[in-house]
Amino acid sequence: MAKGFSQAVVMGNLVRDPETKQTNSGHSVTGFTLAVNGRNDDVAYIDCTAWNKGGETIAQYLHKGDPLLVSGRLNQSRWQDKDGNNRSRIDVVVDEFAFIGGKNNSDGSSTQTAPQANYDEPAPVSSINIADIPF
Template sequence: MAFSVNNITILGNITRDPELRFTPSGTAVVNFGLAVNRSVQNKNSGEWQTEVDFFNITAWYKLAENCAESLSKGDRVLVSGRLSQDSWEDKEGQKRSTVKVIASVIAPSMEFATCKLEKNPKMDGGGVTAANNKGEEVDFTDEDIPF
């Protein structure tokens, strides 16, 4: 069986403040939009035009908490992760779907800004980052896991 590759890395501007929520079991999840600009040349006029692609970004766990605390609308960030497709049926019975990015890395772009890195405290035992700053254990179910 051949393996597939599902990786995406994009650089763009956050279109809305990251929205932090928690699952019923306490798992942090954040969602925000990302606008990615690209230049294309008009075949008829030869002029360069900007086209924009919009992506929905989702991050989990400590990455979600850090994003909500550190990022805001307009910030330029690099997002790396995988694509995930959600499908559903609307009220009229039509099948709908959307593709979002499940982020594994989110980093500020320092092309037009600077940042100060502040490391999170670590728990004892293997250097695993705490689920929250108090180091409390978080209970979660299989439905909370993003893969």
């Protein structure tokens, strides 16, 4: 079977503050959800995951309600819940991101924002197919 390709570009507002956690191997992973307004007051909620420095930057500078543009690959996680039901979730694993606009404080000054950012640090692979290893 041929390999597929998935790429997502999403622009929306943070539903809540990003949350950063550390993995057992020492990598940081930041999770957040973007609300994307559509037509007729439809809203799509898109879960996103950013790894290491990129995620840390997002968590440092952005908060609930802030706009963000992300680009990345789609990732599907599968698991069984406590009742034995099969569950799945699709999220965007962020490869690049850009801060959009800025807010003004009550005194008229702008809040601190980082420059447009992207990072080349690859996201960890959640599973490896032994057949894909070239040796």
